[in-house]
Amino acid sequence: MMGPESRRGMLRDILMQLPFLLWLVLLWMLLWHQFTPLAVVTGLVVAVFVTRVFRLPTVELVGRVNLWYTLVFVVLFLGSVVAGAVSVTIQVFDFRRQPGAAIIAIPLRYADDIVTTHVAITASLIPGSLVVESDRDRRILYLHVIGVHNRADVDAFREGVLRWERRIVRAVGSPAQYRALKADQAKAARGEVSR
Known part of the structure; x- marks a missing residue:
C-alpha cells in the first residue's frame, strides 16, 4: 500500500x-x-x-537566463543561418571546384548535457554543418562540415563552434559554467594558456 x-x-x-x-x-x-x-x-x-x-537520466535545469546574452545569441544565430545559407549556395553552384568536406571532432570545454545539446542543435541548424555523433562522456561533438579545404579551415570551424558554446554558456549556462568561462577569459587576457 x-x-x-x-x-x-x-x-x-x-x-x-x-x-x-x-x-x-x-x-x-x-x-x-x-x-x-x-x-x-x-x-x-x-x-x-x-x-x-527507456528512462533517460535526469537533467538538472539551473533556471539561469541572461536576457542580454540570449538576445545577442539569437541575433548572431539568425545572421549565421543567413550567412551559412549564402555560403552553401555559392559552394553548390561553384562548378570550378569541389566544396570539400570533413568530419571534425570538437571537444567542448564547459558543456553539460543541456549545453552540449544546445551547441549541437545550433551547429546543425547553421547550413554547412551537421552533428553526426556526440560522445557524452568525453564531451566531444563530431560534425560533418562542408567548405573545408585545409587545416586552417578545420581550426577556424572548431573555434567557431567553441564561440557558440561560450555564447550559450553566457546566455543559459549554470553559474559554475559561467564562472569557469570568466576565469578562462581572465587567463587569456593575462596571456596564460587556458585548458
Whole structure:
C-alpha cells in the first residue's frame, strides 16, 4: 500500500513529465497524420511505454537566463543561418571546384548535457554543418562540415563552434559554467594558456 508521501512523489513525477508526454503524443499523431481520439489514446500508451521503459537520466535545469546574452545569441544565430545559407549556395553552384568536406571532432570545454545539446542543435541548424555523433562522456561533438579545404579551415570551424558554446554558456549556462568561462577569459587576457 502506498503512503501519502509516495503518492505525492508519483503525482509530482507525472506533472513534471506531462509536457514531455504531451509532446510525444503530438509527435505520434504527426507521424501517423491522424488527429483522432484513437490516435491520442494510442499515442498516450506509446508515450507512457517509452518514458517508463527507456528512462533517460535526469537533467538538472539551473533556471539561469541572461536576457542580454540570449538576445545577442539569437541575433548572431539568425545572421549565421543567413550567412551559412549564402555560403552553401555559392559552394553548390561553384562548378570550378569541389566544396570539400570533413568530419571534425570538437571537444567542448564547459558543456553539460543541456549545453552540449544546445551547441549541437545550433551547429546543425547553421547550413554547412551537421552533428553526426556526440560522445557524452568525453564531451566531444563530431560534425560533418562542408567548405573545408585545409587545416586552417578545420581550426577556424572548431573555434567557431567553441564561440557558440561560450555564447550559450553566457546566455543559459549554470553559474559554475559561467564562472569557469570568466576565469578562462581572465587567463587569456593575462596571456596564460587556458585548458
